Amino acid sequence: MHMVPRITVEVPVLSVGSGTADYEKLGSYVRSLRKQHGLHMTLLHIGVLDDFSQDVSEWTKGITSPATAASRTSAWLQRLPVMGGFSGQAERLIVLGGGSVCGLEVDVPQSVRDFQVSLVQALHELLAELLVDNADDFILSSRALGFRYPRWTPHVAVGIPQSRRSGSWEIQPVTIDFGASRIRNRQLLPAIDAEEGIPSAD
Structure with a gap:
């Protein structure tokens, strides 16, 4: 089944522990351990842009069209500030997503939590602009946004838990280095005119 790429604000994982062996040890706790290359931490999930735009249009009873929601959201995403790289530490694995995902719970600097809060505040400002x-x-009910928990839990999804029951497992502490924040699948967003802040005609 073909999955339409989702738009998120994330930070890429640059390294876990002191080397590949530290990461591969997690294979004793999870099934289908993900490749270390490509791991990331999501700061804000927008979802499929067309779905988000449709959610906005339905919520506003058509006052904001899907096309308007898509173009303004694209421009907003590309104006978001960038947070520099940082390091965090993980000491346990937790089960997320109703038991379908196993992730490293990461202790991050307060500045990272503050940045994530600022993204949620910026989302509120976008929604006000979209009427x-x-x-x-809206945030809790939007199918695209997929918010299920009021509190953000910093984590890196690494695989599938051995069982679907909830819980957590202590692991040998590892340091995780993250790169600067970025828009996942940014290349799928419409091009934005730098001066006007609107989608280009190309």
Whole structure:
């Protein structure tokens, strides 16, 4: 089944522990351990842009069209500030997504938590611009955004838990280095005119 790429604000994982062996040890806790290259931590999930735009249009009863929502969201995403790289530490694995995902819970600097909060605040500002009322209710109900928990848990998804029951497992502490924040699948967004802040005609 073909999955449409999702748009997120994320930070890429540059390294886990002192080498490949440290990461591969996690294979004793999870099934289908993901390749270390490509691991990331999601700061804000937008989802499929067309789905998000449709959610906005339905919520506003058509006052904001899907096309308007898509173009303004694209411009907003590309104006977001970039956070520099940082390091965190993981000491346990946790089960997420109703038991379908196993991830490293990461202790991150306060500045990272502050940045993530600023992204949520910026999302509220975007929704106001899109004429979405009751933004908190919209965020929790939007199928595209997929917010299920009011509190952000910094984590790096690494595989599938051995069983679907909830829980956590202590591991040997590892340091995780992250790169600067980026927009995942940014290349799929419409090009933006740098001066006007609107989608280009190309």
